[in-house]
Amino acid sequence: MSSHDALLSPVNVGGLQLNNRVVMAPMTRNQSPDNTPTDGNVEYYRKRAAGGVGLIVTEGTCVDHIAASGYPGVPYIHGEERLAGWKRVVDAVHQEGGKIAPQLWHVGGMRKRGVLPEGDVDGYAPSGMNVPGKVNRHTMTTADIDDVIAAFAKGARDSQAVGFDAIEIHGAHGYLLDQFLWEGTNQRDDTYGGSMTGRGQFVAELVAACRAEVGKDFPIILRWSQWKQQDYTARLAHTEEALSGFLEPLVDAGVDLFHCSQRRFWEPEFEGSDLNLAGWVKKLTGLPTITVGSVSLDADFIPDPGEVGFSAAKPASLDRLIAMLERGDFDLVAVGRALIANPDWVKVVERGDLNHLAAFEKPMLMTLD
Secondary structure (H helix, E strand, O other), X not given: OOOOHHHHOOEEEOOEEEOOOEEEXXXXXXXXXXXXXXXXXXXXXXHHHHOOOOEEEEEEEEOOOOOOOOOOOOOEOOOHHHHHHHHHHHHHHHHOOOEEEEEEEOOHHHOOOOOOOOOOOOOEEOOOEEEOOEEOOEEOOHHHHHHHHHHHHHHHHHHHHHXXXXXXXXXXXXXXXXXXXXXXXXXXXXXXXXXXHHHOHHHHHHHHHHHHHHOOOOOEEEEEEEEEOOEOOOOOOOOHHHHHXXXXXXXXXXXXXXXXXXXXXXXXXXXXXXXOHHHHHHHHHOOOEEEXXXXXXXXXXXXXXXXXXXXXXXXXXXXXXXXXXXXXOOOEEEEOHHHHHOOOHHHHHHOOOHHXXXXXXXXXXXXXX
C-alpha cells in the first residue's frame, strides 16, 4: 500500500459511496450575484470534481428565512432560479464522477442590518446577542424558532429534489445553530436554554425535522466546532463526558456523519489523549467523522489581526494526517484552501508529486478559478 492509499482508496461511509476519502471543505466565496449559482460557480465545483475530490460540500447556502444571510454574494437554497442553478452544479459534479452536498446555513446574530437583498432586517439570535454580554440583535421567539426549523427542513427537501447526494447542516463557527449551543450567546430560560441538553434542543429538533423530510436513507452531515469566530478559545465541551452528553441527542435526531471543525487538525482535543476532535467524536458515537483544519498547509486559516480573509499558506506534509487516518481516528478528510489553490489536489497527491502543489495566496479568493 502506498503512503496515500488510505486517503485515496474508495470507501462507503455514512451512507455515501465515495471514490476516496477527500472532502472539499465548505468555503464562502461571495461570488453568486443575486444569490444564485452562476456559470462560474458551476465550473468552480466541476473542476474540483474532475480533479478527483470524493465529496464536495458547497459553500454555505442560505435557507429560506428573512434573516438567514449576512454577507453579500452568497448563494441561497430557495427560489426556482436558485435551485435551477444548484441543479446545474449538481449535474456537473455528477458528470465528473463526484458526489456533492449543500451546506445549509443561517448566520443568526452575525447578520448586520442593511445586508442586501433583505436590507432593513436585524440578525436573529437565541438571546439577541452575536457576542456574549451584548444584546444588539433580535431575540428569537418560539415562533421564530419554529420558522427557522421549517426553513432548514424545506432546504433539506429541496436539496434532495435537486439531486444532491447528502446535506450538511452548518452548526459551527458562531453562526445561528452554534449560538444556541454556546452558553455565551444562549441565556434563554425556556426549554431551549440552560443546560447543555437544553441549549442543544434547537439543533436536535432541526436535525429531526430535516430527517423527516428526506427519509431514513439520505445522509445528513452536521458540521460543528468548539471554537467560534467571536472567540477562538471558546469550548462547548470541556471533558469527554460533556462531549458525549452533547452528541447523544444529535445522534438520536438523525445525524449520520459529524464534520468536526478545528483550526489545526493535528491538535489533541483533551489532555491525556492524542485524539483530535474528530477522533473523539468517532470514539464516543461510533459514527463516521470528517476531520478538517489546515490540511496540506503550514498555517491555519485565521488571518493576522487587522487583516481580512483566509491566511496565505504554503504546502505541508501529509504524513501525520495519513498516520491518524490509518489508525482509524476519523473516516474522511476535508481540504479547504489547498483546493482553492489546486483544483487537481487529489490527482497531484495520487501521483506523489506534492512538491508541485501551489501555495494558497489571498488574491485567489477574488476569483473562482
